[in-house]
Amino acid sequence: MATPAPVDWFILAPKGSPDKYVTTKSMRFVWWNPPQWAWDMAKEQAQDSDGMIRRCDIAPRRCIEVLIRAGYFFSVSVAPDFAAAMNGACPHDWIFEAVAKLAIVWGVPMASVLHFGNRFFLAQLTASKFYLKYTYYYGVEIFGYAYNRIGAACRKSDVPYVVKACR
Numbered sequence: 001m002a003t004p005a006p007v008d009w010f011i012l013a014p015k016g017s018p019d020k021y022v023t024t025k026s027m028r029f030v031w032w033n034p035p036q037w038a039w040d041m042a043k044e045q046a047q048d049s050d051g052m053i054r055r056c057d058i059a060p061r062r063c064i065e066v067l068i069r070a071g072y073f074f075s076v077s078v079a080p081d082f083a084a085a086m087n088g089a090c091p092h093d094w095i096f097e098a099v100a101k102l103a104i105v106w107g108v109p110m111a112s113v114l115h116f117g118n119r120f121f122l123a124q125l126t127a128s129k130f131y132l133k134y135t136y137y138y139g140v141e142i143f144g145y146a147y148n149r150i151g152a153a154c155r156k157s158d159v160p161y162v163v164k165a166c167r
Contacts, residue, residue, distance in 0.1 A: 019073035029091040031123040046105040051094045066091040088124035
């Protein structure tokens with residue numbers, strides 16, 4: 001199964017919902033042939049009530065997939081809502097929401113999981129042939145860092161996030 005086509009799997013969420021969009025069916029987002037550091041990081045399957053992430057070997061390629069359940073709320077935050085960006089926004093939101101759990105399961109710092117989420121986001125934008133993929137990716141890296149630092153100032157228990165866009 002390939003990365004989903006834009007706009008056939010989500011709708012605008014009803015007024016009063018926690019986010020702007022909601023998935024209408026369960027979805028599978030795939031990062032084909034991820035770099036070795038990402039493959040090593042995602043060594044353990046992890047899940048919560050909204051989704052799951054796991055590695056898979058489909059000869060001759062390998063992949064990391066994020067499965068999101070129907071009824072999951074997500075948004076595109078402050079960026080324009082281009083349909084092709086939704087394939088990246090949905091799994092990215094889930095990874096960022098599950099960051100603490102993923103960090104524990106994988107035995108890595110939360111900053112590493114946040115970087116993983118950003119790179120998964122870029123892989124999805126690339127797969128959907130989104131022409132502004134680098135603009136969105138670096139926006140996520142830069143503004144995600146600022147958002148995380150503001151949150152860390154409010155909640156002293158947060159682990160600092162370090163921008164790793166040039167990795």
